[in-house]
Amino acid sequence: MIKARLLPAVGITAVAALALAGCSGSAGAGEGGDSNEKVTLRMLVNVTPNLTEEFWNELVAPFEKANENIDVVIQDPGAEGVAAAVPRLLASGDAPDIVQSLAPNGKLAPELVDLSQYEWAKNGPLAEQYSMDGKYLMAGIGVQLQSLFFYNKTAFEEAGITELPETVDDLTAALGKLKDAGWTPIQEGGDWMSSHTLQSLALPSVIAENPKWYQEMSAGEVTFGETYGPAIEVFSDWVKQGYVPKEALGIKYPDAEQSFLSGKTAIYSMGSWFAGSQAKAADSAEIGVFRAPAMDAGEQPAMGANIASPYSILKVSEHQDAAAKLIEYLTTDKTAVADQLEVDGNFRDGYEYEMTDLGKELLQIVADTPAEAYTPTGGGYGERTLPDGYANEINTQTQALMGGTSAADVVEAMDAWFAANAG
The missing domain is CATH 3.40.190.10 (Periplasmic binding protein-like II)
Incomplete structure (x- = not known):
């Protein structure tokens, strides 16, 4: 059964406070990837008729099964969208760990973790093209x-x-x-x-x-x-x-x-x-x-x-290692990548899914x-x-x-x- 774990971006402060209270003193910025401490990762995503609550929960379910100490909470920005929600959540001190669908820009870049230490991020689709000042601030699944x-x-x-x-x-x-x-x-x-x-x-x-x-x-x-x-x-x-x-x-x-x-x-x-x-x-x-x-x-x-489904980690995250582990899974696991490519009609060399003849072209x-x-x-x-x-x-x-x-x-x-x- 899929857990009901979709949080709206509006009015989540109380929920976040409870979550932090429940895991305070556990994994910090350098922990959570391989630690046995319980970690809750909040991921702000684009929710659409294709990218539904059910889709996102099913997408991360295998990762959670393989990493029982990490619980992924999907956060819906609602009508304002991801781009508008991020600065508001940062200003309120209630930002998520991971942001999906928002390409780095000059205003957002200072808030993002440099992923240059990870080969999977540096070698991903359009990684070099989206880099800024030599920093790799996102990892995507494919191209549009x-x-x-x-x-x-x-x-x-x-x-x-x-x-x-x-x-x-x-x-x-x-x-x-x-x-x-x-x-x-x-x-x-x-x-x-x-x-x-x-x-x-x-x-x-x-x-x-x-x-x-x-x-x-x-x-x-x-x-x-x-x-x-x-x-x-x-x-x-x-x-x-x-x-x-x-x-x-x-x-x-x-x-x-x-x-x-x-x-x-x-x-x-x-x-x-x-x-x-x-x-x-x-x-x-x-x-x-x-x-x-x-x-x-x-x-x-x-x-x-354009990059398809970019993922970034906010510097304010207390669980950056765990967040990086999740993004690595979402952008390199064959099944996870193929599922994301298929649902929104995107492409990546070497990653195939059931396609029409036009898709194959x-x-x-x-x-x-x-x-x-x-x-x-x-x-x-x-x-x-x-x-x-x-x-x-x-x-x-x-x-x-x-x-x-x-x-x-x-x-x-x-x-x-x-x-x-x-x-």
Whole structure:
């Protein structure tokens, strides 16, 4: 039977006080990993329709069975979410031992334990990319790919496209063939998703040509126009040619996803989590996927990716060794990792679970992507970050492009934004 061990982040002070009273004088910061003293670990996690209370308790149950002195209490942040709950709990003196789903950033980093002493943390997915000042402040289970183009296989067949695009020119040519064959070439939408296609078009080449693009943009050492400008011009041309319908601005994300799933459009740029949506769909078009191509033939494009389920230890924890032992289990045990990857549609080379054909194609992309090829998207992560507000600004300017604003005007606006916010 699963224990009822989910604690809300609101109103847990009294419970925490009882827990501390029950184990006061037992395991300290350097104890609990192999000690026989009873340890209670509180882990603040993201609770969603997929990541349910039952899922989290079942996930840690084998660890608790193998470590009878460690009791793991799952803590639900409620409606405020993990990001908002952590600073509030730290300020109240009621912080958990472990935080899940929150990537380290400049504000949070001073509160986190450096995991550099653990090989499993240093060698984990995207570990180097998320490190800060040489410190490894989290360990994750896998990656969420972002620089992807999903495609309708029937549409490609009807348009006579027999080979997947390997360059941006190839992709542009394919879009033309799809339109000529009567298909809506690109599934776009409004809201946050507007800039996803542009970033998939631009970043693989921008980062391949300049791996320190994030740092140099933030320092004002390069300009948006000279680095991102060519992609802006290509996207603008796609709009002019009707490959990106202007009416897409009025389409919500769920409707855009459903339109592509049902076979109404040919290409859809979205993150790897789309494979989870496709797997759950009652009826879906036959869909494949290819990585976002490079501008130049022969260039190895970068791959936008985010860490899946990062775990960190707060410095205020009195049970850091026990917490590290739990995170090691969650990020290296084959069954535990596979269970977490499957529930949220994430991927990791060497860790397999029951997948659809589309999922297998994505796993092959992961296997073919060297670690150094991964890049952040949006505002970035680790030491590769852009000024606050960039994600909203690039989305706003992409919507302007979709509405007919010229590439030159958008580049000028983005250069002005960086001039005001970088450096």
